[in-house]
Amino acid sequence: MAQFPPPIRNPEVKFTKLFINNEFVDSVSGKTFPTINPTNGQKICDVSEGDKADIDKAVESAKAAFKLGSPWRRMDASKRGALLYKVAQLMERDAQYLGSLETLDNGKPYMNAFGEMMFSANMLKYYAGSADKVGGKTIPVDGDYMCYTRHEPVGICGAVIPWNYPVCMFALKLAPALACGNVIIFKPAEQTPCCVAGSRTFVHEKIYDKFVAKSRELAQQRTCGDPYEMTTKNGPQVDKEQYSKILELIDAGKKEGARVECGGEAAGGDGFFIKPTVFSGVQDNMRIAKEEIFGPVQQIFKFSSLDEVIERANATHYGLGAAIFTSNIDTAMMFVQGVRAGTVWVNCYNPPCYQAPFGGFKMSGLGREMGEYNLSQYQEIKTVMIKIPQKNS
Structure with missing residues (x-):
């Protein structure tokens, strides 16, 4: 710092x-x-x-x-x-x-x-x-x-x-x-907020419960408050409209059966603060799985095979960014070829890079920005x- x-x-x-x-x-x-x-x-x-x-x-x-x-x-x-x-x-x-x-x-x-x-x-x-x-x-x-x-x-x-x-x-x-x-x-x-936030997280069934527990722990540790403080990780939502939209989608997730692991509500006070929220047990047909939340909300899905997760990851109108974490190079390359996204990160997520092109497939924009x-x-x-x-x- x-x-x-x-x-x-x-x-x-x-x-x-x-x-x-x-x-x-x-x-x-x-x-x-x-x-x-x-x-x-x-x-x-x-x-x-x-x-x-x-x-x-x-x-x-x-x-x-x-x-x-x-x-x-x-x-x-x-x-x-x-x-x-x-x-x-x-x-x-x-x-x-x-x-x-x-x-x-x-x-x-x-x-x-x-x-x-x-x-x-x-x-x-x-x-x-x-x-x-x-x-x-x-x-x-x-x-x-x-x-x-x-x-x-x-x-x-x-x-x-x-x-x-x-x-x-x-x-x-x-x-x-x-x-x-x-x-x-x-x-x-x-x-x-961030257009490439990794909110849709697909986790293999063998490590799903462990991953959910760790995500809950890390989300609870995130400091939500004064954005001028160096220790703050989450500031307020940008305006009342976005704040209300996020809370409405969080409520939809609860009603449709997703489990709130932490957060899931406003942080209180005069500003537009929302507690970092983690949902588990998310199904593909839920609103929180299909709509862009643009807020501090993570949805964790369970999958069992590579072919399945590629198909499910592509079952969206959007395709800006995607990432895979794996020690298997064949798995990584299959994912890179199969997923329909403008940027694919392997064993990293959204490193800052202005030399490489940035843009999306499908409804995630036209053309490419940055780089040549x-x-x-x-x-x-x-x-x-x-x-x-x-x-x-």
Whole structure:
């Protein structure tokens, strides 16, 4: 913990307006909305609420920036990279403040929030180095032609940013888009916790009871409380709506016959805290098995064979991440090939890695983020064919 600077418990809120055309402005309508501290349910401040008129303004400024011959279009790729690198340095400089501000806004434990800032800075550096390395290919084609491809920016991009990792997601959308030469417009989405939380846990029948007992023990040891405390593992849910949804699903699990090993209720107090909850005896047809809870709830299923668990793991509309823990390499490789998920971890779970692509199968999103694969989403491929004159015989 020594590597983490202490949190700022009351970080100053410096900006509450919309950022359009390189300046902070009020919304056209003048509307605002309150942002709530999930730790105590109190208002932090009022933030400008953008709507269609504000998006139109942002699009017009983006069009001007992207116009052929504009300073942005003519900027050297290496200079775009240098700008991204400068943003990364500023983020590192202010990581303590930014992490503290995120903890205030969404209740994420400060250690996690500070880590997100440093991860985001490293991601920006990664794409800063990619800015002048976006190149096409020369392609041998039939006939007297030279053929090559140009990777050109798509243009104006709209990005929906979830609030679970707001700074990380901002960097994830901003960096590759600017590295490829786009201009980019952001829209926040509803607030959600970790999208790859390992809530559906399949355990072999031979070790099931032992695993459930250990999970219960570890969940009971998790500290749920003040997110600014370094020992806190679970902060509050991000808002009242999510808090109520999680409690409603917990109640559904109880009614449908799953066993509550620990937790299963609100933690009390003024904030949106829920006790870390473990369910055993979960069946595939239960709501807690089929719906995304997005909360501190673990569902433990029992299985008996590899073929069975792959089939059951795939029986969902989602497919973002999956993991297997085994000492048998054949079992691991069969699982890797069989499970329908965008990322599969073997003997680990969700290690931070911005160099590798991230995305899901089925309803867990389109395309891939992070790594080289992310760049392709912001590029159009232009094929150029040039007639080559030949010497007269």
